[in-house]
């Protein structure tokens with residue numbers, strides 16, 4: 001069930017996705033139910049205070065000391081009703097974390113005090129995020145310094161952006177227009193200036209806009225060059241002089257680890273593999289890979305990951321991530 | 323009821339006059355008064371910072387102070403109000419003053435530890451104040467890493483040290499209350515005869531001694547990272563920033579109950595006294611305090627739904643947060659039922675108590691909105707949260723503190739305050755509070771993030787209403803300050819039991835002698851043993 005009239009209320013913020021509509025419905029229905037639980041308290045308090053004011057003639061015989069059935073009722077009835085909301089909201093929360101098919105992936109780097117975004121063809125923006133309407137979008141986000149939080153109020157979503165770890169934010173916008181984009185986690189002096197706009201465009205308009213980027217180089221392409229220049233290829237190639245795993249089909253597969261067990265090769269795994277190679281060592285190999293923490297910046301790491309992601313599967317079994 | 327435990331000894335105020343006799347007194351009543359004075363100072367300092375914040379937010383643009391000053395103002399406001407006002411407020415002032423008397427003892431179990439707690443508290447306060455004079459801290463009261471540990475250019479370590487030290491005073495107080503309640507109850511004062519004020523303080527004290535050490539360790543680790551570069555929280559040093567949030571909220575969510583449970587104890591006392599009737603469902607109200615303290619330790623992750631924790635963890639924390647609301651609801655419903663068939667007088671304390679219930683209910687229920695996963699994702703870190711916790715911590719806790727102050731002022735000082743002014747101040751504070759904070763729910767739902775010096779133009783009206791509300795609220799707080807001080811000289815002398823209330827503290831003179839009980843009382847009555855209409859007969863309408 002969804003209340004479609006909500007966003008016509010005065011003052012109500014823009015509501016531009018199905019998820020936002022669900023959130024608003026939960027909000028309004030929950031408020032309504034709460035009033036039902038609270039009104040008796042206020043009404044009865046006023047009524048009792050008046051009726052039983054000192055000296056009034058009201059009958060006071062047979063005061064109950066406590067009534068277990070009454071205690072049970074007012075403890076459990078609200079709880080059971082609220083479980084409905086708990087469930088609905090949990091479902092919406094799980095949905096927004098679900099992976100989406102064929103999502104448009106946009107890279108986001110947060111730093112004190114700006115947002116940098118990058119589209120699949122390498123087109124970059126600052127403090128602005130353009131997306132096509134009706135297309136699933138996944139933001140892959142990381143911070144270069146402190147914790148920030150990507151907040152898109154019109155979509156009713158936010159996600160903290162952490163240093164050294166990718167977090168994701170997924171949405172499908174259903175209306176075009178320009179909306180707020182802002183940082184919700186306090187990040188220092190100009191925290192309140194760390195914002196800009198979310199621009200939702202018609203699909204064709206987005207395609208045309210994103211194409212018009214004369215000197216953008218696709219991250220996959222930059223990653224390919226970097227893979228050679230940084231020396232990765234010196235080890236990670238069939239004809240390399242050292243024993244290092246081939247990266248074909250790695251992304252999204254399950255990697256067996258030297259200590260036993262295995263781990264899914266997602267973005268965070270690749271990032272760790274490059275910056276702290278000894279955190280998980282691949283089974284059957286020696287931990288000889290050096291850390292690249294000093295050499296690479298966040299954008300370059302994203303390029304390398306994009307490149308590894310784009311490698312042919314090489315017959316490897318793919319998990320969900322792909 | 324008459325004062326049945328009269329003594330010829332001078333009261334605790336006139337027992338000695340030197341400054342030394344106050345600063346080094348081990349009398350729980352004097353220490354309570356010392357706390358009262360100190361936290362009043364901290365309260366007004368913190369309120370000044372709040373005033374500055376709201377003034378800056380009167381317009382959407384930054385036109386009053388620089389961003390750095392703004393950030394320091396809200397950080398100072400949070401640090402002072404949480405650790406130097408709210409946490410000590412009711413337990414260290416009224417708990418200190420009343421718990422021994424309420425259970426028939428002449429002092430707390432460890433009087434010198436009690437004195438130490440005040441000194442330690444002032445030491446922590448002084449360090450924090452020095453940090454403020456040097457230039458302040460800009461991390462917010464939450465000290466989130468890695469901002470606090472590696473990036474902030476402010477007096478983080480000094481402030482943390484101040485809070486760390488003040489934390490010991492909380493632990494001392496908690497320890498003292500627990501031991502006192504276990505060991506010093508007068509004969510006949512069984513657990514199920516304890517005033518609910520004592521029950522709620524007992525629950526609070528458990529939280530104090532279990533949670534505060536976690537805060538202390540966490541703050542030490544932040545300092546170690548900041549000063550020595552030991553990597554704990556900063557991922558660049560191999561740490562984990564979410565670890566800080568887990569530890570911090572493992573303390574800070576229970577700390578919310580340190581701030582609210584004592585208020586609930588005050589409510590039970592005030593409502594029964596002014597309904598002139600035993601509390602409805604004594605056992606339920608008593609054990610709900612314990613339930614809140616226990617479940618309160620299992621919900622901290624509701625502060626981290628968007629922090630990047632696992633969705634399953636979030637789900638569990640959400641469910642537990644719904645559960646922790648149940649005992650609070652039980653209390654509110656029982657208080658309402660207490661008025662049923664009572665003999666209600668609307669005194670100033672009851673007005674404050676009703677204001678408490680109104681604001682606490684709104685604050686508590688909006689807390690449930692925040693426990694609701696998908697809703698929280700939207701309103702987390704917005705003014706919705708700000709409004710929610712001010713409804714709890716200012717709306718409820720400060721209202722309860724004011725209720726307590728009016729209720730026990732005659733007992734503490736031996737003087738009455740002016741009733742009419744008292745009523746006005748209660749009503750003004752209630753209105754001012756709502757005008758200030760209700761618009762913030764709306765601003766938050768529209769998406770105004772907290773800790774923002776500037777905001778979108780469409781939010782200006784709501785923010786201006788909020789700022790105007792502060793003026794009203796300020797009147798509501800400043801009025802009592804003046805009439806209380808004035809009452810010390812001009813107020814009529816208070817009788818031992820001005821409210822016709824039931825309880826050991828009302829059976830001793832006002833103000834009480836240093837050691838009110840010459841012989842330990844033998845308790846033969848249950849708590850709130852008000853006359854029942856059946857026993858009185860319908861003769862005088864009772």
Ligand SMILES: [Cu+2]
Nearest residue numbers: 148183187194
């Ligand atoms: Cu930020």
Ligand SMILES: [Cu+2]
Nearest residue numbers: 575622624625
């Ligand atoms: Cu909490």
